[in-house]
Amino acid sequence: MDLVTPSGQEPAAGSPPRQAPTPLLRLRGLSKNFGPVQALSGVDLDITAGRVTALAGDNGAGKSVLIKCIAGIHPPSSGEMWWAGERVDLGSPRDAAHLGIETVYQDLALCNNLDIVENMFLGRERTRRFVLDEESMEHSALDTLKSLAVTSVRSIRQPVASLSGGQRQSVAIAKAVLWNSKLVIMDEPTAALGVAQTTMVLELVRRLADRGVAVLVVSHNMNDVFEVADRIAVLHLGKMVAVRPVSELDRQVVVDLMTTGRSTRGALRSPAAEQDDGPAR
Known part of the structure; x- marks a missing residue:
């Protein structure tokens, strides 16, 4: 693996080499087909603890299929997945959860008739x-919400039906964190949220990364992506x-990559060469 500085450049002359952190999750040559339809083709991606990786792509690019492969819902047709340096095969969401992979889907999977706990x-x-054991569950739920600085809910016994969109998203994220997750995947976490609620959720995402959790965010909102991400991974037609690194991109370049698969501002290095981008912001 090449050694690079946080900006992706070679280390300055005379500076000691810096060893890149081992990726928590490494995908190599991951492909998935549904009959004759090739949804993913040879995807390489490294996800490192303590960083927010944004997954961008147009509709039909394969974002949902990729996160479902990582979550254990879709077994890959070919390729390899490595977790903490060991080869893994995820046959079910339970297998993914056992490793510490939790997914917050766009519909949040919350029950309106139940309370937060x-x-x-x-x-x-x-x-x-x-x-x-109601007492133990209440204490754990409260401690998790406090650790994430979620203070907008008035009671942990408040029905989810009475929560705002931002509060529901916060509960869904806290639910994922509760189980000592090491990688949290979020599918469009700010969709249909107002400005204040979006800010609250993005701050929560950043706090997760600051706690050492790896975060993979799927989003169409470029403002949100550039606000919270350390790196951006772009899918085009699978x-x-x-x-x-987000510092090496701008919105127009990402849009070009999403829609055409290439940048009009010059050639990009191969994805494999872009995995090591230095420490999180």
Whole structure:
């Protein structure tokens, strides 16, 4: 692996070489087809702890298929997945959760008729002597929300139906973090949110990365992407056309990559060469 500086340039003369951190998740040559339809083709991507990686692409580029492969929903047709330096095969979402991969989908998968605690422990309820351990679950839910600085909800026993869009997103993210997740995938986390709620969610995403969690965000909103991401990975027609530090890109270049698969401002290096981009901001 080439050693590079945070800006992607070679180290200055006389400076000691810097060893790049080992990626938490490494995808190599990942492909997925559904019959004759090739959804992904030879995707390479490294995701490192403590960084926010934004996954961008036009409709039909393969973003949803890629995150579902990582989440254990779709088994790849070919390619390799490496987790913390070890080769893994994810046969189900349970396998992914066992490793520490949690996904917050666009619909959030929250039950409106349940309160915050019940939603956060849904399907993973704690029991003591065959009875729900309500006290333990309440303490864990409250501690998780506090650790993420989520202070906008008035009670952890508040029904989800009474929450705003931003509050629901915060609960869904806290639910993922509750299970000691190491990689959190978010699908359009700010879709249909107002300005204030979007700001709240983006700050929460940044706090996750600052805690050492790897975050993969799928978003069409370029303003949000450039606000929160450390790197941007761009898919075009199922192929990874660029993975670059956000400081080396602008909105027009990303749009060009999303729509044409190439930049009008000169050639980009291969995605494999862009994996090491230095420490998170």
